[in-house]
Every structure is written in structure tokens, then in C-alpha cells.
Amino acid sequence: MANAQPAKVIPITSAREDRARNDDGVPDRLAEALAYLRRRITGEYDVDEFGYDPELTDKVLLELLRPLYRHWFRVETTGLEHVPADTGALVVANHSGTVPVDALMLQVALHDEAGRAVRLLGADLVYQLPFLSHLSRKTGHTLACREDADRLLRKGELVGVFPEGFKGVGKPFSERYKLQRFGRGGFVASAIRAGAPILPCAIVGAEEIYPKLGDVKVLARMLGLPYFPITPLFPWLGPLGLIPLPSKWIIGFGEPIRTDEYDPAEAEDPMVVLNLTDHVRETIQQQLTELRLRRGHAFPPLF
Structure with a gap:
């Protein structure tokens, strides 16, 4: 189970580091991804209270x-x-x-x-x-x-x-x-x-x-939302209106x-x-x- 420790920011790797390879010839990003998956599966990661x-x-x-x-x-x-x-x-x-x-x-x-x-x-x-x-x-x-x-x-x-x-x-x-x-x-x-x-x-x-032009209050109440917005693109364009x-x-x-x-x-x-x-x-x-x-x-x- 994860141990409670103070939160800390994980440093971000540079583009040069991302392109580097380890001694086995495996791209660092792939190696990092595999190591990350291993930690998630084994529970070797930190969370706070x-x-x-x-x-x-x-x-x-x-x-x-x-x-x-x-x-x-x-x-x-x-x-x-x-x-x-x-x-x-x-x-x-x-x-x-x-x-x-x-x-x-x-x-x-x-x-x-x-x-x-x-x-x-x-x-x-x-x-x-x-x-x-x-x-x-x-x-x-x-x-x-x-x-x-x-x-x-x-x-x-x-x-x-x-x-x-x-x-x-x-x-x-x-x-x-x-x-x-x-x-x-x-x-x-x-x-x-x-x-x-x-x-x-x-x-x-x-x-x-998402410029809000109107509000459908009936739908908002039905869905339990504070408002149901009408914008220039939503809901007229369907899912595209969510961009x-x-x-x-x-x-x-x-x-x-x-x-x-x-x-x-x-x-x-x-x-x-x-x-x-x-x-x-x-x-x-x-x-x-x-x-x-x-x-x-x-x-x-x-x-």
C-alpha cells in the first residue's frame, strides 16, 4: 500500500533527455513508461493523507x-x-x-x-x-x-x-x-x-x-447541474461543440x-x-x- 508522504513535484525531463537512450539501447521514454507501470502495479508510489x-x-x-x-x-x-x-x-x-x-x-x-x-x-x-x-x-x-x-x-x-x-x-x-x-x-x-x-x-x-449565450434551466435541474449552457457551437454541433x-x-x-x-x-x-x-x-x-x-x-x- 502507498505510504503517506508530503507532496512533491516530479521534475520534467527535457527534450534532449527524452531522446537519449539507456545502456541497453531502449529509449528512455519507453524505459520510464515501463518503470512507471511496474510501480503502479506493485504499489511502489507515494500519496499523501x-x-x-x-x-x-x-x-x-x-x-x-x-x-x-x-x-x-x-x-x-x-x-x-x-x-x-x-x-x-x-x-x-x-x-x-x-x-x-x-x-x-x-x-x-x-x-x-x-x-x-x-x-x-x-x-x-x-x-x-x-x-x-x-x-x-x-x-x-x-x-x-x-x-x-x-x-x-x-x-x-x-x-x-x-x-x-x-x-x-x-x-x-x-x-x-x-x-x-x-x-x-x-x-x-x-x-x-x-x-x-x-x-x-x-x-x-x-x-x-465557450461563450455562454443562454441556459436551459429545465435540463440543468433534470441533470442536477448548476446550469446547462448554450454556446455558439453547443449543442448545435454535438460533440464538436465541446471543443x-x-x-x-x-x-x-x-x-x-x-x-x-x-x-x-x-x-x-x-x-x-x-x-x-x-x-x-x-x-x-x-x-x-x-x-x-x-x-x-x-x-x-x-x-
């Missing part, structure tokens, strides 16, 4: 996402110097896109560009679906609740949260890049209790991948907002939490405006 499997995340999930990240969305990152190298922080980002692809792209960005595994806090709906719940925990995500957030931050993990929730990811295209309400500020309270900095993050590009549009993305990390200057007891003060929540929200809204101007056209040529 939350179920996070860093090797599965890097070698399978992120490997599937990297072509989208690098070639389809052509994601550009800014402000990586603000991401702490090895200490805890709470990454707070806007949420959009009809389908939460932005969470996955943020995970790739932090892993590949900053060398940090981000532990994303997910909505209840994710953990009500058997397969998705298991996969989410394997890839480092956990339920968006006070207990899990506090434990991860105190362990020095990089924790990611999308305070807009489904209000943000499911908003109509006409309200793109306008932040929705940030809830009750539970994420701010967790950061204050842990004394962890809040890292504001703005994601530009997700709004255009995201190739918008240009920028993920920007702002200057950390310190919380270690607060007394941990202030996490229970609604006014303190509300004021800091509003400050974080305004900071991200300003970042979004600046990054949109920097990006320019949403659909520059792919090639």
Missing part, C-alpha cells in the same frame, strides 16, 4: 493537458517571481469559461512554470460524482472546506481557490471579466489563521473558450497580500474578513483589466 498522487498527476493528467496549455491556448504567465518557492500561500483566482478548464490550466502553469504543486479547493458537486471525486483527490484537489484549507496551508502547501464558484464559471458571456461576489470570505479566514500570504491571480482567456475555442491566455500572479500581520483571532471577525476579501477582489479585478489590454485580440493566429 489527502490522496494526492504526484507521479500520476505529472505523468498522466498534466501530460494530457500540456498540448492544450502550450499549443492551443498558448498560455503566457506573468508575475511568477511572486509565487513562493517552498512555503505556503493561498492562490485566489477568478473563475470563468462555462467549463472550469481554467483550474486545470492554472495547475499546469504552477507545476511547469513555478515548480509548485497547487492543491485546488473544489465545489461539493465535484465530490458527489464517484469517478471525478476519485480523480480530483488523486491529482491534488480537495473539498473547499475550512478544515482541509487550514491543514494544507499549515503544512506549507500552495492552495488554490476560486471564490466566485459556479457564479463565475457559469456567468453569461455579456458579463465576461466582471468578477462575481466572493462569498463569505472563508478563504481569507483560512489564510489569516495560517498566517499565509494571499496570492491574487488573474486568468485572461478562459472567458472566450474549446483557441483563445489566447495570460495567467498573471500579483504581489502577495500579507496576512501574518493579523492576529489569528481576527479570522473570526466578520468585518476584518470582509474588508480583506473586498481588497483581494478589487486587486484581481484590476489585474484582469490590465492583462486584457496586454493580451489584445482574443483570437490571434494559431500559427
